[in-house]
Amino acid sequence: MSAPASSVPTASNALFDTFARAPLAFERGEGAWLFTPEGEAYLDFSAGIAVNSLGHANPTLVAALTEQAGKLWHTSNLFRIPGQERLAERLVDASFADRVFFANSGAEANECAIKTARRYHYVSGRPERYHIVTVEGAFHGRTLATLAAGGQQKYLDGFGPKADGFDQVAFGDISLVKAAVTPETAAIMIEPIQGEGGVRAFSNGFLRELRTLCDAEGLLLIMDEVQTGVGRTGKLFAYEWTGITPDILTLAKGIGGGFPLGACLATNEAAKGMTPGTHGTTFGGNPLAMAVGNAVLDVVLADGFLDHVRETGIYLKQRLAALVDQHPDVFDGVRGEGLLVGLHGVKPAPEIVAALRAQHMLVAGAGDNVVRLLPPLTVGREEVDAAVAKLEAAAAALTPARLEA
Numbered sequence: 001m002s003a004p005a006s007s008v009p010t011a012s013n014a015l016f017d018t019f020a021r022a023p024l025a026f027e028r029g030e031g032a033w034l035f036t037p038e039g040e041a042y043l044d045f046s047a048g049i050a051v052n053s054l055g056h057a058n059p060t061l062v063a064a065l066t067e068q069a070g071k072l073w074h075t076s077n078l079f080r081i082p083g084q085e086r087l088a089e090r091l092v093d094a095s096f097a098d099r100v101f102f103a104n105s106g107a108e109a110n111e112c113a114i115k116t117a118r119r120y121h122y123v124s125g126r127p128e129r130y131h132i133v134t135v136e137g138a139f140h141g142r143t144l145a146t147l148a149a150g151g152q153q154k155y156l157d158g159f160g161p162k163a164d165g166f167d168q169v170a171f172g173d174i175s176l177v178k179a180a181v182t183p184e185t186a187a188i189m190i191e192p193i194q195g196e197g198g199v200r201a202f203s204n205g206f207l208r209e210l211r212t213l214c215d216a217e218g219l220l221l222i223m224d225e226v227q228t229g230v231g232r233t234g235k236l237f238a239y240e241w242t243g244i245t246p247d248i249l250t251l252a253k254g255i256g257g258g259f260p261l262g263a264c265l266a267t268n269e270a271a272k273g274m275t276p277g278t279h280g281t282t283f284g285g286n287p288l289a290m291a292v293g294n295a296v297l298d299v300v301l302a303d304g305f306l307d308h309v310r311e312t313g314i315y316l317k318q319r320l321a322a323l324v325d326q327h328p329d330v331f332d333g334v335r336g337e338g339l340l341v342g343l344h345g346v347k348p349a350p351e352i353v354a355a356l357r358a359q360h361m362l363v364a365g366a367g368d369n370v371v372r373l374l375p376p377l378t379v380g381r382e383e384v385d386a387a388v389a390k391l392e393a394a395a396a397a398l399t400p401a402r403l404e405a
């Protein structure tokens with residue numbers, strides 16, 4: 001047996017006990033690899049849960065951050081921030097949106113989206129329209145409002161009354177969405193592909209029907225692209241696969257490449273209620289975050305980058321399909337788009353995650369017996385081949401021994 005891999009033999013009691021952490025800590029990273037203080041290498045196909053979009057210690061990001069760190073960290077939004085104006089203009093140029101609000105996380109970006117949608121109806125003379133329809137299996141964050149939006153009872157228990165104004169419907173049935181819309185509905189909020197919910201994609205047909213419904217009823221369509229955005233699915237935004245556009249869209253995770261950064265994008269019309277004083281943030285969009293966000297876009301928007309993500313994603317899915325065929329006792333399906341891939345297990349996700357960790361490969365569990373493969377978008381065939389070799393070893397370890405004939 002190998003020695004315990006961790007540099008942290010006993011976890012500190014000085015922390016809140018909110019996370020079931022693996023007994024592992026890392027000292028440095030390079031590309032898709034993480035290294036423990038003892039120098040053991042782990043192949044990182046979790047990428048900080050779709051955050052390290054350009055891999056660890058990406059030289060472009062390191063240069064952007066260190067250059068900015070020597071000049072100016074923070075001034076607050078009492079002043080203009082040129083990096084913010086530049087990043088907003090680039091996001092606007094590359095999307096349906098006209099305006100951007102910067103925050104520090106996905107939940108905060110979604111709070112901004114919810115406030116923007118409610119305020120839109122308020123200034124349109126329909127203040128009673130504050131309800132948001134969401135879909136079962138959704139994950140929108142851990143603040144009180146975004147928990148109510150996600151609607152998962154296990155996350156809501158014990159925190160007082162659920163924030164008012166969120167109505168949830170079952171997955172993927174347009175007639176249920178129509179039935180949930182009332183004269184008090186402000187918006188429909190959806191992840192085009194549910195991430196935490198198990199890499200569950202909505203069909204383009206369903207998303208188009210949502211758009212039609214929103215237009216007919218005067219509702220805003222909010223897309224939570226905190227996980228799917230910034231190249232993860234092989235397009236800059238996942239909505240680009242669908243043939244429709246949202247009115248409001250949120251980003252976080254990948255746009256900061258590891259630096260905390262979130263964004264709420266909206267059309268001029270949808271954002272018309274967000275006038276001076278209606279929303280704010282101390283840290284959001286500070287010069288450090290903006291330097292990194294702009295550097296992430298430099299890479300992701302460069303010629304050929306998204307083609308590379310799409311090609312690598314197809315190769316990964318092909319290799320995983322063969323793996324599933326060879327190990328039907330362990331895996332029974334592959335789903336997802338680009339480099340947001342879910343491997344559906346016959347066994348519970350935590351068992352598969354642990355078996356992969358034993359092979360020095362990191363993945364993220366998700367709902368519905370799914371392990372998510374979310375490598376940095378910079379990986380190529382070499383890393384995919386290394387991942388599949390580790391998956392094969394983990395599958396063999398998980399396969400019940402058979403009696404010989």
Ligand SMILES: *Cc1c(COP(=O)(O)O)cnc(C)c1O
Pocket residue numbers: 104105106107108110139140141142191195196224225226227228252253
């Ligand atoms: C991770 C995630 C969030 C929450 O982001 P935080 O930065 O943890 O607040 C919201 N929506 C989706 C789709 C996510 O994947």
